[in-house]
Every structure is written in structure tokens, then in C-alpha cells.
Amino acid sequence: MQGRRESGASRRRPLVAGTLTILVLGVTLGLVSTSSGGTSTAKAKPAVVISTGKGFGEVYAAKASTLKKTLFKATLLPANKMSRNVALAGLGRADKKVNYNLALQCWKNNGCSTGTGGKLTVAYIEQFGENVYRQMSHMEFILQALSYPQIGKIIYKSAHSDLNQGIADFKAAIAQKVSAIVTYPDFGDAMLPVMKEATDAGIPVATYAWGYVTGPGKNYLTVVGEYTCNLGKAFAAAMNKQVGSGDIAFMGGFPGNPLSEGWQKCEKPALNSKIDVVATEPTNWDPSKVQSVVAGILAAHPNIKGWSYEYGGGMALGAVAAYKAAGKPFNPVLTLRTDDVRMGCMYNDLKKSNPGLKMYYYTSGNTQIRVALTAAMMKLKGARIPPTIVFPIALQDQDKRDSCVKGYPQDASATSLIPLSLLHQMYPS
Numbered sequence: 001m002q003g004r005r006e007s008g009a010s011r012r013r014p015l016v017a018g019t020l021t022i023l024v025l026g027v028t029l030g031l032v033s034t035s036s037g038g039t040s041t042a043k044a045k046p047a048v049v050i051s052t053g054k055g056f057g058e059v060y061a062a063k064a065s066t067l068k069k070t071l072f073k074a075t076l077l078p079a080n081k082m083s084r085n086v087a088l089a090g091l092g093r094a095d096k097k098v099n100y101n102l103a104l105q106c107w108k109n110n111g112c113s114t115g116t117g118g119k120l121t122v123a124y125i126e127q128f129g130e131n132v133y134r135q136m137s138h139m140e141f142i143l144q145a146l147s148y149p150q151i152g153k154i155i156y157k158s159a160h161s162d163l164n165q166g167i168a169d170f171k172a173a174i175a176q177k178v179s180a181i182v183t184y185p186d187f188g189d190a191m192l193p194v195m196k197e198a199t200d201a202g203i204p205v206a207t208y209a210w211g212y213v214t215g216p217g218k219n220y221l222t223v224v225g226e227y228t229c230n231l232g233k234a235f236a237a238a239m240n241k242q243v244g245s246g247d248i249a250f251m252g253g254f255p256g257n258p259l260s261e262g263w264q265k266c267e268k269p270a271l272n273s274k275i276d277v278v279a280t281e282p283t284n285w286d287p288s289k290v291q292s293v294v295a296g297i298l299a300a301h302p303n304i305k306g307w308s309y310e311y312g313g314g315m316a317l318g319a320v321a322a323y324k325a326a327g328k329p330f331n332p333v334l335t336l337r338t339d340d341v342r343m344g345c346m347y348n349d350l351k352k353s354n355p356g357l358k359m360y361y362y363t364s365g366n367t368q369i370r371v372a373l374t375a376a377m378m379k380l381k382g383a384r385i386p387p388t389i390v391f392p393i394a395l396q397d398q399d400k401r402d403s404c405v406k407g408y409p410q411d412a413s414a415t416s417l418i419p420l421s422l423l424h425q426m427y428p429s
Contacts, residue, residue, distance in 0.1 A: 050074060052085055056381040058374065060085040062092035070094075070367045070415045072401075076392045083389040090144070090374035091367060094417035098146035104425055106142045107135075110156040114145070118152035120179040120380075122373065127166035127186040128254065129158030131285050132313060132411040132427075133338060134184075137208070137366045139418050139426065141182060144370040148377060151179075161254070161284065163187050170194040173203075180204050180376035182369055184211040188256040195220045204379040206372035209365050212258040217387025221379055224372045224389040225365060228262025234395045235263060235308045235335035236270035238360045242333040245274035248306035249297050253285040259310060263337075267308055278304070283318075285311050290318025298326050306333035312343035312361060312403075313411060320346060331356035338364040339396070342410040344403030351399075359398040364413035365391075 051061035067074040070091065078084045099115075106112035124141045126134060138156055145154045155178065159166035166187065173181055174197060181198055184207060185191040196219045198205050207213070210225030239248060250267070252260025260282070268277050278301045283289045290311070298304060309315060315334060323330040331354040336343065339361045347359050368391070375385045396403070405414035409427035416423070 048074075050077075050088065052081075052088060055085070056378040056383040058085075058089035058378060059092065060088040062088045063095055066091060066094055066417065070417055071363060071391065072394050072396060072415075076394055078390050079392075080386055080390070082384070083386045086375050086378060086385065086389055087371050087391070089378070090371035091417070093144055093147040093374065094367070094370065096147040098143055100419065100422050103139065103142050103146055104422065106146075106154055107139050107426065110158075111154055112142075113153055114151055116149045116152055118148070118150040120148070120151045121153040121155060121176065122151055122180045122182070122376070123155035123157065123173045123178045124369070125155075125157045125166070125169050125173060125181055125183050127159040127163065127184075127191070128161045128284070129156075130160065131287075131311075132340075133285070133311065133364060133366065133413075134158070135426070136364075136413065136416055136418060137184075137369045139422070140366050140369050140416065141373060143418065144373045161186075163190055166191065167194050170198060174198050174201050177201075178203060179380060180206070180373070182206050182208065182372045182376065184209055185213050186254045186257050188258055188261070189213050190256075192219060204376040204385075206376045208368040208372040210259055210262055212262065212388075217385075222372070222375050222385050222387055222389055224368045224375065224391075225259075226362065226391045226393050227388075228259055229266035230393050231337065231362060232263035232266030232268075232308075233270045234362075234393050235360075236267045238335050238358075238395065239267075239275060239306050239308070239333060240270075240272050242358050243275055243306045244272075246305040247276050247278045247301050247303055248308065248333075249279040249281070249301070249304055250277060251281050251283050251290065251293060251307065251309040253282065253310060255282045259337075263308070263310075275306075283309075283311075283314060285314060287314045287317035290314040291322045292318075294319045294322035295325065298322060298328065302326075302328070304332060306335070308335045310337035312336040312338040312340035312364075316340065316343040316346045320350070329354050332358075334359040334361075335395070336361040338362070339403040339413050339415050340364070341403060341405055341408045341412055341414060344398060344405070345410065347398050348402070348404050360395045361398065361403060362393060362395055363415040366413060366416045366418075370417070 048064040064074040157169040205220040208224045279297045281293045
């Protein structure tokens with residue numbers, strides 16, 4: 001409920017904050033126009049930068065092009081002033097040059113010394129890390145950490161879907177006296193005691209991808225991401241318009257995880273009375289499990305008209321195969337949280353023979369982990385970090401904005417801020 005209160009407050013502020021952001025962009029654009037116009041010699045235009053100041057060891061500034069790449073629009077920043085500052089600082093660091101060879105080795109080895117001699121140790125600890133989304137977030141975390149010379153060591157741990165191991169990994173980090181922890185709490189409030197233990201030990205703990213558990217700002221530092229209740233309402237709006245009436249189904253990740261619970265509990269009541277949610281099933285974000293779950297739901301409810309789910313890559317690798325095995329055309333309405341390249345490309349191919357197919361998606365949000373780490377680093381400098389850092393939602397229509405981006409690995413997301421050359425080293429074709 002604290003998440004609801006914060007988001008309610010955020011919704012009361014967007015006009016002021018949005019105006020401020022647009023003004024900053026407008027002024028910067030004016031400066032660019034003045035500096036690059038009026039000559040016959042072609043010159044490279046300086047980058048448009050959105051900036052709100054600096055503090056706590058950070059510059060609150062990011063290139064508009066960087067923001068647009070990862071958020072769809074450069075103005076889709078948190079409404080709260082301090083949240084916006086943290087977001088600009090965190091996302092702006094993506095343009096800092098770091099050692100990509102070291103980053104790749106750190107990613108492959110699940111940790112490294114940065115070579116800077118920095119005294120801080122940061123840890124990304126998660127209970128599940130065995131899909132592409134999490135491994136891309138892992139790399140985003142490493143790249144962000146390498147942008148801080150004061151960080152001397154990076155730690156990564158995945159519990160491989162084992163709650164007890166996840167708790168043990170947290171306790172080990174606390175015993176090592178790490179400086180900061182970023183996490184996604186796959187098991188929800190079951191992780192709360194150990195997150196609070198780290199907080200009580202003076203270690204800031206930040207979550208991303210709306211990894212909301214009870215008591216942000218008290219039991220742990222902050223949660224970064226989109227308010228998933230609004231994501232569910234956006235999913236419902238698409239279903240109401242495109243499905244109208246009939247059966248749809250929900251899928252999610254691990255049972256009880258905060259991301260799935262957040263949108264599901266808000267999508268269902270926002271659907272019109274003629275739409276029935278006939279199944280809500282966990283998949284652990286495992287494509288092979290997606291296939292079996294979809295197959296089971298189709299067997300019981302053969303006339304499914306729509307699917308709401310987070311993981312676009314899982315839909316591409318699992319759901320499409322289930323439809324094919326059932327001998328059914330793949331023409332539902334899809335509402336997805338991630339913008340996986342594979343799903344976008346598969347959609348484009350399937351649309352040719354399945355004209356009823358529709359797909360709406362949000363940004364994958366891997367870069368939210370950068371903001372989470374920056375929030376923790378600012379906390380170490382004495383900043384008062386908001387308990388929630390909430391990004392606005394702008395659902396995209398695949399027919400209007402193509403997520404099948406040429407040159408990107410099929411398993412990647414093009415809204416990531418991992419350099420393309422590095423992505424190809426992570427996922428060689």
C-alpha cells in the first residue's frame with residue numbers, strides 16, 4: 001500500500017515536473033539551434049543534454065538521445081524532483097567510457113576487481129538470473145559500477161531459484177561488509193528480513209524492475225521502476241480496445257514476485273465486463289515452461305483472444321511453439337512488458353499470415369538497475385533518496401514502433417544501454 005500512496009502522490013505532480021523537463025529540453029534545443037545554424041559549413045550538432053544540476057558526487061544530466069533510446073521519449077522521467085535527479089545521474093553515466101573488455105570478463109566470471117584501487121564493493125544479488133533479461137541487467141550493473149572509480153570490486157550472485165540460497169547470498173554480502181546491494185526480490189517479502197538486516201548494517205539496498213517489497217525507505221533504500229499497477233491498467237486498455245469480449249489469460253514469473261502481482265491485480269478490475277481472465281499462471285520466466293503453460297491453457301480454453309505477460313522473449317520461444325503444436329493460428333492480442341528483438345521480429349513474420357495479431361509492449365527496463373545503483377551510491381554520499389523512483393509508462397504498438405531492430409542479437413532488447421558491440425560479444429550469432 002505504500003507503493004500505492006507514493007504513486008498517487010506522483011500522479012498529482014506530473015504537470016509541474018513534465019513542464020519543467022520540457023522547458024529544460026526546449027532551452028537546450030534552442031542553444032543547439034543557435035550554435036549550429038547560420039553557416040554554410042556542415043558541422044556536427046552538439047548533443048542535446050537534459051540537466052537539472054548536480055550534487056552528492058553526481059551530475060544530474062543525460063543526453064536526450066540516451067533517454068529516448070531507453071525510455072522511448074526523453075521526457076518520460078520520474079515526476080518527483082529528487083527521483084528525476086537520480087534518474088538523470090544514473091542514465092547519464094551510460095555515456096561514460098569504461099573498459100568493455102574488463103566488463104565482459106567481469107560478466108563471464110560473475111565478479112571482478114575493477115583495477116581502480118577504489119575502496120567500495122558493490123553487489124548485485126538475485127534469486128534467479130538464468131535468462132537473457134537478467135543477464136543483460138547484470139551487464140548494465142557492471143557497466144554502471146565501472147563508471148565509478150571509487151568502486152574497486154564488483155560481486156554478482158544468482159541463487160538459481162533457491163530461496164534459501166538467496167538468503168544465504170545476502171548474508172554473505174553483509175558479512176563481507178559490501179558497500180551497497182542491488183537486487184530483484186523474486187520471492188517478494190520472503191526476502192524482507194535479510195534486506196532489512198543489510199539496511200540495519202548500514203548497507204543501502206535498492207531494487208529495480210519494480211521489485212517492491214514492504215517498507216521502501218525504511219526496510220530498504222528504494223525501489224526503481226514503473227508503477228506496475230499503471231502497467232496493468234495500460235494492458236487492460238489495450239485489451240478492452242482490441243479484444244472487446246472473450247477469454248484472455250495472464251502469465252507471470254515466480255509465484256508471489258512483486259512485478260507480476262503488481263500489474264495482474266490492477267489489470268483484471270480494469271477490464272470490461274465482457275472479458276474473462278480464464279487463467280493466471282506462473283512461468284518462472286522460463287521459455288520452456290511458457291510453452292507448457294500456454295499449451296495447458298489452450299487445451300482448456302481453445303478460444304483465448306489475448307495474453308498479458310512480462311517476458312516477450314518467453315512468448316517468442318514458448319507460446320508460438322505451443323500454438324504451432326496445437327495447430328492453431330497465432331493471432332491473439334499480446335500485452336508485454338519487454339521489448340525483446342526476437343518477439344518483434346517473430347511478430348513481423350507471423351503478422352503476414354495472421355492479420356489479427358496485435359502486440360503492445362513497454363521498455364524492458366534493464367537500465368533501471370543503473371538508476372538503482374546510482375541511488376545507493378548517492379545514499380553513501382548522504383543524499384535523501386525517495387522510497388520509490390517511478391518512471392511513467394508509455395505502451396508501444398508494434399505496428400507503429402518496431403522492436404525488431406536490425407543489428408541487434410535476437411535475445412536482446414534494443415532499449416538497453418549496453419553498447420551494441422558488447423552485446424554481440426555477449427551473444428555471438
